[in-house]
Amino acid sequence: MQCMLIDDDIPTVQVLREIIPWPSYGFTDVSQAHCVQDAQMLFAAGVPDLVICDIEMPRGSGIEMIQWIRERGYDCAFIFFTCHESFDFASTAISFDADSYLLKPLNQEKLEAAVMKAVGGLRWRRQMGEYQKFGKAWLKNKGLVEAGFWTDILMATIAPRLDLIQGEILKRELTIRTEQSYVLVLISVFLSEIDERWNESTFRYAFANLSSEIMLLRLHYDRIVSYQKNSMLYVAVVMDEDYVSRTQLEERARLLIQLMNEYLKCMATCYISELQSIDELCGAKAELERMDHSNVMFRGKVHLQQEVFQRECQQRFDLDTVYYTSLFVEREKAQIVNRLKKDLEQLAAQQRLDAEMLYVIREDFMQVVYAILAQNHVQAHQLFTDRLAQQLYVKSEHSIFDFMKWAHLVTERTIETIKQNQRSEGIVDKAKRYIDEHYTRDLNREEVAASVFLTPDYLAKMFKQATGLTMKEYLNEVRIKSAKRMLIESQLSVGQIAMETGYDTISYFSTVFKKLAGETPNAFRARHRDMQWNNDV
Incomplete structure (x- = not known):
């Protein structure tokens, strides 16, 4: 194996070459560089297995060096050393998969331990690379x-x-x-x-x-x-x-x-x-x-096998759904999570908690959530079908910790969505914005309602109360407004404009346009062109 030492301080490099028994760790060659640029040039002659590098150097930092190495996919172990203890440096080094972070003055015992760790990790990673290469062959x-x-x-x-x-x-x-x-x-x-x-x-x-x-x-x-x-x-x-x-x-x-x-x-x-x-x-x-x-x-x-998980499973446990419902109504997120955690910890302390009981508690908890969402006309499946929610749901069967992560997410989303939806003006504004951004598609009220997590009927009622228009009427107004602009500013045909603004047929587009504008699309275009011509004259 090969090692590269990088430090602008030449005596430090010499010490590193001398204090480590390199052959004992499998190294046959130890090269050195005194700046990042020289080190990068040496990579052309051969990629080292281990890089030991100072972080702070005048012509480029060690962080830049490891970033350069990782971006090019070189398989190197990496050890940093520096004069200054810095959390920022350490956290950045960790983010680039550095093996160790040492402080000067260098301690031989700690340095050798870091080299041993780096070599072990490198060998493991390369072995795992062989697993990837030969995994299919093993399966066959x-x-x-x-x-x-x-x-x-x-x-x-x-x-x-x-x-x-x-x-x-x-x-x-x-x-x-x-x-x-x-x-x-x-x-x-x-x-x-x-x-x-x-x-x-x-x-x-x-x-x-x-x-x-x-x-x-x-x-x-x-x-x-x-x-x-x-x-x-x-x-x-x-x-x-x-x-x-x-x-x-x-x-x-x-x-x-x-x-x-x-x-x-x-x-x-x-x-x-x-x-x-x-x-x-x-x-x-x-x-x-x-x-x-x-x-x-x-x-x-x-x-x-002879171990018995001591549980008194014959004792039934019923989640206090009435109490949890009241907490949801009062929007007490912290109390909900804390009470649930307390219930589970008490069952665990009594050695009564197993997978079956955890499943029952989860389903009872979801029953409360679904009931609350239904009362507020929120579509539950819109809240919990994303990847994160699904992953946490599956993991919630594993342990109390995973269960509580899932319960926290469900509680947070449920209460925050209800709070948002009870501010009807904000919800209607969101629905209008969704229509404004998607009017060119074959849009329906079900899709608009899903964007704000409400049932279509409930959103339609809120929308009418807030705007005086149905969602269909508002959609047509948005489309015709866009069509007017195109008729004035573009050379597109009426048929093309109809398609661009979300209408399937010219006839229906013309009908809606005349109803809202008081004239046909062609008449509207001709009138505005006459006005433009008169203004130019």
Whole structure:
């Protein structure tokens, strides 16, 4: 690997070259530059793997250097150092994916730690690049014989009977022992939490690969089964009973959760089964899936199959919908969110909260919201069908934290929309502006009402009261006003003007024009041209 040192202070560069045992970290070449321009020229000779750069230099800053590198897509690790501790510098460095930010005078121990971290991160990123490159190939070859066998076992494609399982082992010429016991490790990730930069096949490959490397300490896809169920993505790892101690297994599972969060940017939860015979593995998988489905309060942790999430689910909990309705009527946003948070925390403290109860509370809460919106003639689907609202709705099943983010959004939008709509003049102005901006289209009152989140009948009533016109009448006035301007200022034909102002036929355009202007379009144009000619004379 290659490293580039950039600093206008030559003694500092010399110190950096001498105090770090570069070969120990895999570096065979260390180049140096004393300004940003020289460094950029050196990139033509070869892109370094690591750049160590001062931030403050006379002829261009280190921030400009990293920005230049990132804009060109160069795959470099980057370490900054500076004399001045500055939050602005640090935050900017982080935004450009710098690996470390060190203060002068440089401490050798901290510098070596930063180099080690940068090299590790670089190797990981490049390995993930290989995942992207070879992910499709892995997907095409995931039907390897043993992997297919374990998939059939876990999915009950092979009936859970020892004689049938033994027959399949012989048929597939595998060396799997039916008399020994196995441990099943199930790792779960919510599909909605996968970073948008991943495509699903590549993420599944990286997820399975990381699970194999951590749990089995090698790439061993024969024991890895990746599958999707409802909103979850699972990786199941089948392990021999004597492969590792239970303590080591739990340690590896905790490390896997940490690395999934650090590198794949998602929360994973691990479940470890008891020792199972080969014909019991399918049932163990189903039991671990049930644990995962009901797990609301303990995600991002390691759980054992014999562990019981202590809940008193037989005690029914009913959301106080009357109280919440009164809070919505009084527009008490903070009280709504705080009361909901208090209800959930009390249930969690009593260990009564599970996925089913969270779902019921969410639906009861939405019932209150829908009722309030209906009373105020607001179309609920217009408020909650955008991408953010849908994402938060799906995630609200995961945890109290995600539930409260969703509830806050719903509460905020509901109350703010009602407050806006009760200021009828403002709503009518918005509707008029929407018509003014879209009159050239085949516009109808349903579309206009949707733009202000009201039902068409309710908006029509408000519009008539505020303007004395129906929305159709106002639309025609806007269109004819535009048509008059075109007739005077342009050479377009009457038919072209009709189309430009949103009318399907010349005859209907002429009818409306004569009704509002008192004469036909041609007569209007001729009269104004005569007036213009007279003025010119």
